[in-house]
Amino acid sequence: MAGAADRAEDRRPAADAGGSSCAAIGDPARGGAADPEDAAGCALCGLPLPAGAPADGSRRYCCSGCLAVAGLLDRAASAPSAAAAAEAPVGAREAFLWVDGMHCASCARLLELSALRVPGVHAAQVSYATSTARIVHDPAVVDEAALPAALSLHGYRWRERGRRAAEDDEGPRLLRMLTGGVLASAVMMLSFLFLYPIHAGLVQPQDYEAIRWLAFGVTPLALFVLCTIVVFYVGWPILRGAATGLRVGMLNMDSLLTLAILAAYAYSVFALWFDPIDLYFDVAASLVAVITVGRFVEQGARERATQALARIMDAPPTRARVVRDGQGLSCAIDELRAGDRVFVRAGETVPVDGRVAAGEAAVDESLLTGEPFPAARARGDRVLGGAVLREGELEIEVGAVVGSRIASLARLLWQAQSAAGGVPGRIDRLARVFVPAVLALATLVGAGSLLAGTGAQQALLAALATLIVSCPCTFGLAMPLTTASAVAAALERGMLVTRADLFERAPQVDLIALDKTGTLSSGEMVVAEVVGPPETAALAAAVERDSPHPVARAIARLDDARRARDPRWHPGRGASAWVGQRRVAVGSTALFDALGWPVPAELAARMAAHDDGDSVVSWVGWDGAALGAIVTRDRPRPGWEAVVERLRAHAPVVLLTGAQRADAYAGQVDEVFAGVPPEAKAEVVRRMQSRGRIAMIGDGSNDAPALAQADLGIAFGAPTALAAQAADLVVTSDRLERVLDAFALLATTQRRIRQNLGWALSYNAIAIPLAMAGAITPLAAALAMVASSALVVANATRPLLPPRVDDGTEVARRPRARTV
DSSP: OHHHHHHHHTOOOOOOTTSOHHHHHSOGGGOSOOOGGGSOOOTTTOOOOOTTOOEETTEEOSSHHHHHHHHHHHHHHHHHHHHHHHHSOTTOEEEEEEEEOOOSHHHHHHHHHHHHTSTTEEEEEEETTTTEEEEEEOTTTSOGGGHHHHHOOTTOEEEETTOOOOTTSHHHHHHHHHHHHHHHHHHHHHIIIIIHHHHTTSSOGGGGGGGHHIIIIIHHHHHHHHHHHIIIIITHHHHHHHHHHHHTTOOOHHHHHHHHHHHHHHHHHHHHTTOTTSOOHHHHHHHHHHHHHHHHHHHHHHHHHTHHHHHHHTOSOSEEEEEETTEEEEEEGGGOOTTOEEEEOTTOBOOSOEEEEEEEEEEEOHHHHOOOSOEEEOTTOEEOTTOEEEEEEEEEEEOSSOOOHHHHHHHHHHHHHTOOOHHHHHHHHHHHHHHHHHHHHHHHHHHHHHHTTOOHHHHHHHHHHHHHHOOHHHHHHHTHHHHHHHHHHHHHTTEEEOOTTHHHHOOOOSEEEEEIIIIIEEEEEEEEEEESSTTHHHHHHHHTTTOOSHHHHHHHTTOOSOOOEEEEEETTTEEEEEETTEEEEEEOHHHHHHHTOOOOHHHHHHHGGGOSSSEEEEEEEETTEEEEEEEEEEEEOTTHHHHHHHHHTTSOEEEEOSSSOOHHHHTTSSEEEOSOOHHHHHHHHHHHGGGSOEEEEEETTTTHHHHHHSSEEEEESOOOHHHHHHOSEEEOSSOTTHHHHHHHHHHHHHHHHHHHHHHHHHHHHHHHHHHHTTOSOHHHHHHHHHHHHHHHHHHHTSOSSOOOOOOSGGGTTSOBOOOO
16 A cells, blocks of 8 residues: 555645635635635645745745755746846836838848837847847836837838737738739830830831831830839839838848849930830839739738737737726726636637636637637636637636736747747848848949940849849748748647747657656546445545645545535645534545554555555545545546557657556556656756657646756646746647647648758759849849749748647537537
């Protein structure tokens, strides 16, 4: 019985019955005991605090192990904090914003430089692929609400998260695209009729003598008028982008395009008065039209690829309806207090995590967990902030910690999507150097052609083609857009990417380490067997009714008919109370030894079969002796054997567990490390790294040091700051097979990034020399540049995972609500 007894010893008591935890965590008017899950507990794992709990300043912990783990995390977090402190003065705040109007990768750098010129802004990071930005500002100089107006310059529009873009944003872009397409087509048609045949040597100018007034009088003027409209109306965003770059001292892609367009336009205007045949209005007009259409299509593809991110980023509600002192109020989320009652109606979003106090509803949690079906929620059920009520109404009681699952998700996504480090950062720097290098190269090509005697016309065309064909946007899109698509695909499967550089540095793992509790198992104790007289379950449930311990809660669910009085908690051993006229005790062997109540040998022998490392035996006694026993165990996750088997196809699987044995799991894995407490798992992972690269899959709180130590950390559970700090990816649903999706997503995304970067390099390595040699016309160069960007966008936005098939088994563990 050693194994079962040892596990039973881990039971921790609730707060002393005479304590004041109820008033500390909620409204005293509620009356009654505090909800066990909402009670103040360990600062790391959330378990109840025993008497004399160790503390670190204001934070208290349930055991020395959690205290040690928290210390490791604090030390791990010190480096980022130092970097952040160096970036901005004390008191600076962080704001995340949307940016509308970006049309190439260089725009992101331009906006960063522009933002730094705004008083009170200390740092700026802008992501072109996701149109997001992170701003570090001094609230004493510029408030967050004033940032969009202060930053919206040069045609770029900044807006707060949750605020939609202006309704007419699509109109001007669409009008410009259509205008450019129609007028450029007219320019090309006139050129085909009167100019191209002469340039090709098919006819001579005198062949048009009968219609000379039309061919060399009206047509050049019509080309001038049409091209002027195209260049200065349709092409205005391109010209504006180049002008903005000059203001901040930066050359960008718009600088190259503007130079090419204006050179062709100016040359044609000059030739209009001297040689109306040698015109290149068609080059300028077609360039603007092709670029405008290409950017319109590209922006639509980027928006579709990131719409899942936008839903999460803009989802957190800002206000909630509450009742205080009998009065209904509309409060900001940060003004909510523990114990507040929040009211949510059908069609609304749950503003904060809590527990249902009244009402019934069908709740859609697909944004949070990836589960596609609404779930039924009623009194006593937990609900997550960010879930949407499809039908019904709920009154939700706010817990001790006022927080929202969707707010945590949104903040982590903003941080990940607005970061630009590692390979993306190096690519951005390459794109910045690329533009002035191409400009210098085009100048050399034009000058070299003139010196070689090829003529001004051919020199101009070669220089223009060199300017146009270069495409730094392919570099700017190759990785960020693929990453954004991967993050969106992860969200659809109930996974959250917490590291911006995950897809560039995730290794091919040599070993997979799995934590047992909370990963292979659900972390929820269930009753496996009840032994003893018929009243055993009812008496034990009455004693354990108010205990927050997982074993006690499992036993308490056996019966709800009886009530106990005068409960006494025995830390680490169990509980006793009066039920009717009987004094009943429930707990470990140590408790019954302390009470002097014997455990019959026959009962002990029967329970010896449960000494497997996965079961907890709680003796149940009254009248001075143990007369029964209840066996509880951690419920395995459905289908865990199949998941482990498929993981073993990737790499050997090692099981880490704090239990002394794990017989039920040992036969399915390659190796078992038993008796490993949370604070020691990081050291085990570090030692295993001598055998290769390690992927650690575990709980987001207790396993945080091990997740941080591993080469790839995947956390199960809520996307808390602790999990995000430690893990590279958080599985927010309770489906273990999502881990398989994570490995598949990593492999596919990395392959897609390599394809896009390879294409970007190959395209520029081939196209630029051809343009320098005069083998590509400016129009062909424009088409090639747009096609190159379109190819990268199309490849980046292709599905990264096969379509999800939901057969209904995934939600069999909880009631499914009627779909509305």
